[in-house]
Amino acid sequence: MTATLCEPALAVTARLAGPRPTWERRADVIVVGSGVAGLSLAHSLAGSGLSVAIVTKATVGEGSTTWAQGGVAIASGVGDSPEEHLRDTLVAGAGLCDEAAVRILVTEGPAAVDTILRAGAQFDTDSDGRLQFTREGGHSRARIVHAGGDATGLEIQRTLEKAVHNVDVFEHAFALDALTDQYGAVAGLRVGRLDENGNCLEVGIVRARAVVLATGGMGQVYASTTNPEVSTGDGVALALRAGAEVRDLEFVQFHPTVFYRGPGARGRQLLISEAVRGEGAILVDADGERVMAGAHPLADLAPRDVVSATMAARMARTGVDHLYLDARDLGEDTLLRRFPTIVAGVRSAGIDPVTEPIPVAPAAHYACGGVTADMSGRTSVTGLYAIGEVACTGVHGANRLGSNSLLEGLVTARRLATLLKAELPPQRAIEDTSIAGSTIDAGARLELTVGMARDVGVMRTPEGMRDMARLLQKAAPAGDPGLAAWEATNIHTIATALTAAALCRAESRGAHRRSDITDRRDEWLRHITITARDGVLSTGETA
Numbered sequence: 001m002t003a004t005l006c007e008p009a010l011a012v013t014a015r016l017a018g019p020r021p022t023w024e025r026r027a028d029v030i031v032v033g034s035g036v037a038g039l040s041l042a043h044s045l046a047g048s049g050l051s052v053a054i055v056t057k058a059t060v061g062e063g064s065t066t067w068a069q070g071g072v073a074i075a076s077g078v079g080d081s082p083e084e085h086l087r088d089t090l091v092a093g094a095g096l097c098d099e100a101a102v103r104i105l106v107t108e109g110p111a112a113v114d115t116i117l118r119a120g121a122q123f124d125t126d127s128d129g130r131l132q133f134t135r136e137g138g139h140s141r142a143r144i145v146h147a148g149g150d151a152t153g154l155e156i157q158r159t160l161e162k163a164v165h166n167v168d169v170f171e172h173a174f175a176l177d178a179l180t181d182q183y184g185a186v187a188g189l190r191v192g193r194l195d196e197n198g199n200c201l202e203v204g205i206v207r208a209r210a211v212v213l214a215t216g217g218m219g220q221v222y223a224s225t226t227n228p229e230v231s232t233g234d235g236v237a238l239a240l241r242a243g244a245e246v247r248d249l250e251f252v253q254f255h256p257t258v259f260y261r262g263p264g265a266r267g268r269q270l271l272i273s274e275a276v277r278g279e280g281a282i283l284v285d286a287d288g289e290r291v292m293a294g295a296h297p298l299a300d301l302a303p304r305d306v307v308s309a310t311m312a313a314r315m316a317r318t319g320v321d322h323l324y325l326d327a328r329d330l331g332e333d334t335l336l337r338r339f340p341t342i343v344a345g346v347r348s349a350g351i352d353p354v355t356e357p358i359p360v361a362p363a364a365h366y367a368c369g370g371v372t373a374d375m376s377g378r379t380s381v382t383g384l385y386a387i388g389e390v391a392c393t394g395v396h397g398a399n400r401l402g403s404n405s406l407l408e409g410l411v412t413a414r415r416l417a418t419l420l421k422a423e424l425p426p427q428r429a430i431e432d433t434s435i436a437g438s439t440i441d442a443g444a445r446l447e448l449t450v451g452m453a454r455d456v457g458v459m460r461t462p463e464g465m466r467d468m469a470r471l472l473q474k475a476a477p478a479g480d481p482g483l484a485a486w487e488a489t490n491i492h493t494i495a496t497a498l499t500a501a502a503l504c505r506a507e508s509r510g511a512h513r514r515s516d517i518t519d520r521r522d523e524w525l526r527h528i529t530i531t532a533r534d535g536v537l538s539t540g541e542t543a
């Protein structure tokens with residue numbers, strides 16, 4: 001049930017501008033994105049007889065998956081059970097998880113991980129060849145399987161890239177907008193081909209029976225993030241323009257321990273995995289005083305929303321912009337064996353974690369919200385599907401439990417493959433392929449992302465959020481079509497929808513924290529939904 005919630009409505013771009021289409025192709029299934037979700041889907045569709053095309057806006061490996069460190073959560077360890085994994089996920093989700101969706105995640109998780117192992121992934125094992133399990137924040141047991149110590153995502157990406165065959169892959173191909181039939185069902189995609197500098201070479205059309213968004217997250221909407229350059233929220237913005245519902249956008253998870261390079265740091269930053277705290281590292285201030293002692297029963301391993309909010313409060317109170325992660329007690333052997341990538345990254349920035357505490361601050365990490373979808377990827381629009389981080393299936397609620405997202409990509413991709421093999425929609429006639437559009441000035445991106453970090457970050461004030469909404473509405477249409485303008489426009493759309501949702505939610509819950517209303521409110525035990533019509537957003541709510 002959806003009802004109008006907050007006014008006034010805010011304006012975003014209705015269609016992305018681009019030259020007239022000059023080429024055309026056809027596929028049964030077009031997958032946008034080549035991370036764990038997109039590649040797992042293509043892998044699971046092998047042998048189905050369906051033609052599959054992947055479009056990806058950079059090179060194949062350039063998504064968040066490649067950077068994922070800690071691992072994948074599965075309740076397969078001794079004494080563990082899906083029921084316990086479910087319970088931990090629901091607790092972290094702060095009342096807003098969809099329990100049925102979480103149940104699917106935790107019960108189908110082990111089989112989904114088995115698929116990737118059978119495809120050739122090498123996960124870390126003990127001397128008897130049994131998978132090793134580690135612990136992360138919010139998990140009551142050691143249930144995270146990992147690869148290469150702290151390079152789990154890279155191993156998954158490598159495995160899937162090798163395992164996917166008989167698929168047309170278009171790199172440097174930017175999904176602009178969905179194309180629809182006269183009833184609004186999705187029947188294809190408008191794609192801009194880019195040169196290596198991001199200039200638009202030409203635009204084309206791919207007709208398809210199913211368009212699958214697997215475009216990952218939106219961390220680049222913030223000035224500083226753990227996410228790679230490609231994570232600009234394109235799939236959510238595209239879905240809004242296609243008439244789909246999006247949900248829970250206000251719940252942006254800020255990872256507590258992101259390497260702090262200084263106040264001017266912009267773009268992707270080095271993540272210090274939660275597994276480092278899982279192995280015993282602690283958060284301290286400049287005087288060596290523990291930050292999390294007494295803040296939560298799980299102390300340094302409290303859920304991420306709690307740790308980030310506690311850090312933000314300590315930093316505000318003491319007037320500093322970073323704290324420290326002290327991993328010295330782990331010793332050089334453990335640090336190098338378990339976290340080779342992290343140690344190398346931190347050392348290359350001039351800090352030796354063996355002998356010095358690591359400077360850290362929270363940064364944007366994971367989008368709990370996204371395109372409303374079920375666990376098989378169905379969205380509110382016929383012919384449009386969403387899996388992986390771009391989707392909001394309800395498994396993360398108001399705050400994701402660490403290591404549940406690679407898992408979600410694996411599980412939902414398998415389920416969507418089963419669905420598409422059984423009931424692929426018919427090819428529909430595209431109503432209009434020559435839609436005019438606009439973009440906002442790419443030069444506005446920096447001001448918008450810095451504003452989002454300041455005003456709609458870990459701790460939100462009503463004045464800050466209103467200032468941000470005003471700034472967003474001032475962004476002027478301009479710019480030549482191409483990567484910079486398309487991404488800036490999508491960032492503007494996401495920032496506008498996210499700020500609208502954050503302004504609406506008059507409570508603090510999970511990853512959404514307000515300085516003026518610091519407690520949870522029962523009347524807000526519901527989801528804020530957003531839709532767009534002709535470039536005007538409207539907010540609603542659903543149970």
Ligand SMILES: Cc1cc2nc3c(=O)[nH]c(=O)nc-3n(C[C@H](O)[C@H](O)[C@H](O)COP(=O)(O)OP(=O)(O)OC[C@H]3O[C@@H](n4cnc5c(N)ncnc54)[C@H](O)[C@@H]3O)c2cc1C
Binds near residue numbers: 055057064176228402
């Ligand atoms: C540093 C880091 C560490 C993490 N560690 C963990 C972890 O240990 N465990 C865990 O479970 N999760 C972790 N996560 C989260 C997890 O990695 C992501 O949620 C997950 O990899 C998302 O997979 P995906 O397939 O949905 O998207 P991605 O892997 O991000 O792939 C998205 C793809 O879509 C493409 N794309 C985007 N927009 C367009 C467009 N307009 N047109 C065409 N292509 C487009 C991109 O180029 C990319 O190929 C981590 C994330 C980060 C950033």
